Amino acid sequence: MVLVLVIIIISSVLIGRKRLLKSRYKRLRLLKESEAKYRNLVESMDDSVFVIDSNRKVLYANSKLSKLLHQTSENICGKSINDLFPGNGVKRLMRCIDVVFEVGEIDKIEFKTTINHEVYWLETTLIPRYRHNTSDYIILAISRNTTERRKMEDDLKSLIGTLKSQQETLKLLSSEVIRAQEAERKRISRELHDEVGQALTAISINLELIRQDSVAMKNLKQRIHDCKNLVEKTIEDLHRVTYELRPAMLDDLGLLPAFRSHAKNYEKRTGITIHIDGPEEIEQLDSEIKTVIYRVFQEGLNNVVKHAQANRVKIHIEMNRGKVIFSISDNGKGFNTRSLLRKKPEERGLGLQGISERVRIVGGHLHLKSKPRQGTILQVDIPVAKA
Numbered sequence: 409m410v411l412v413l414v415i416i417i418i419s420s421v422l423i424g425r426k427r428l429l430k431s432r433y434k435r436l437r438l439l440k441e442s443e444a445k446y447r448n449l450v451e452s453m454d455d456s457v458f459v460i461d462s463n464r465k466v467l468y469a470n471s472k473l474s475k476l477l478h479q480t481s482e483n484i485c486g487k488s489i490n491d492l493f494p495g496n497g498v499k500r501l502m503r504c505i506d507v508v509f510e511v512g513e514i515d516k517i518e519f520k521t522t523i524n525h526e527v528y529w530l531e532t533t534l535i536p537r538y539r540h541n542t543s544d545y546i547i548l549a550i551s552r553n554t555t556e557r558r559k560m561e562d563d564l565k566s567l568i569g570t571l572k573s574q575q576e577t578l579k580l581l582s583s584e585v586i587r588a589q590e591a592e593r594k595r596i597s598r599e600l601h602d603e604v605g606q607a608l609t610a611i612s613i614n615l616e617l618i619r620q621d622s623v624a625m626k627n628l629k630q631r632i633h634d635c636k637n638l639v640e641k642t643i644e645d646l647h648r649v650t651y652e653l654r655p656a657m658l659d660d661l662g663l664l665p666a667f668r669s670h671a672k673n674y675e676k677r678t679g680i681t682i683h684i685d686g687p688e689e690i691e692q693l694d695s696e697i698k699t700v701i702y703r704v705f706q707e708g709l710n711n712v713v714k715h716a717q718a719n720r721v722k723i724h725i726e727m728n729r730g731k732v733i734f735s736i737s738d739n740g741k742g743f744n745t746r747s748l749l750r751k752k753p754e755e756r757g758l759g760l761q762g763i764s765e766r767v768r769i770v771g772g773h774l775h776l777k778s779k780p781r782q783g784t785i786l787q788v789d790i791p792v793a794k795a
């Protein structure tokens with residue numbers, strides 16, 4: 409009886425052990441399978457993967473890293489991180505590794521290294537892990553080669569730098585061109601006025617004298633009369649041209665008198681009523697700003713005659729919070745400003761582009777408000793430097 413009991417106990421112990429062995433064997437097989445699966449995955453990755461122990465030495469390196477470093481995985485394992493990535497950038501990587509070991513949290517760093525005389529940028533994610541069945545930390549590092557991206561970013565930066573400096577040069581040039589154009593206009597206007605104008609006036613006076621002397625010669629008299637008319641018409645045209653180029657009044661009397669004088673001629677020519685309103689303090693403005701405003705005024709009025717079909721125009725100028733604000737409003741047919749902006753620069757007129765550039769050069773802005781059938785407001789504001 410006792411023997412039977414002993415046999416039963418022994419056989420159940422043996423069966424239990426066999427089962428235990430079987431399940432342990434199964435677990436080991438599964439572990440090996442999963443390890444092989446992960447190894448395959450890591451080996452097929454496009455990134456370099458390596459494991460670092462607490463002595464900053466490599467425990468494992470995938471084939472991508474060995475390709476990058478031109479060394480076999482066996483060679484890499486056991487080497488210190490410091491020796492694997494030559495150059496100063498590795499110092500930053502080492503500091504980051506220290507922090508990850510200390511804090512136990514994932515971190516990321518992009519560092520530079522020179523391998524076989526070639527510069528590489530590696531964006532590296534550092535993931536802390538416990539070493540199997542121990543309380544020691546290891547770090548799983550995944551490095552992505554970002555050299556191309558860095559190169560492109562650097563190229564882009566230098567391209568933007570070049571573009572910016574070219575833009576600055578262009579700005580400078582265009583402001584120089586406008587300044588030179590203004591000086592030239594002033595000179596031509598003065599010359600036409602002083603030289604040609606005075607000469608024509610003298611001719612006109614002489615002709616009048618001849619006419620009075622040659623009472624008997626009828627034909628000659630008629631010709632001289634025609635001639636005189638022609639000269640007078642030329643004087644009138646000359647005044648208009650010199651005025652358009654640059655009214656002497658702008659320099660001699662100021663902006664508001666120049667507005668008024670131009671408006672008077674304009675009203676006579678077009679039948680459009682112009683109302684001007686502005687304070688005398690405007691005349692204290694810098695001559696360059698006054699010239700810009702005068703050019704806006706001229707182009708604004710030209711546009712009203714050309715496009716607006718208006719019968720009233722309001723000119724308003726004021727000083728407000730360190731800015732001079734100037735506007736021209738008409739009661740004409742208006743237009744769609746958006747469709748103007750949608751046009752290519754070469755398809756647009758030059759008038760608004762030209763004055764917008766002039767305004768920009770003195771640090772101001774040009775605003776255009778218009779809608780079909782609701783008139784147009786052209787406004788500029790220009791900051792005024794304190795004296």
Ligand SMILES: Nc1ncnc2c1ncn2[C@@H]1O[C@H](COP(=O)(O)OP(=O)(O)OP(=O)(O)O)[C@@H](O)[C@H]1O
Nearest residue numbers: 711712715716738740742743757758759760761784
């Ligand atoms: N006061 C206005 N009323 C109606 N339309 C206007 C007015 N001002 C400008 N526009 C519209 O804006 C467009 C652009 O004006 P801009 O002065 O730039 O060119 P332009 O007068 O056509 O040609 P340019 O000034 O070179 O002789 C005009 O063609 C016109 O359609």
Ligand SMILES: [Mg+2]
Nearest residue numbers: 711757759760
């Ligand atoms: Mg125009």
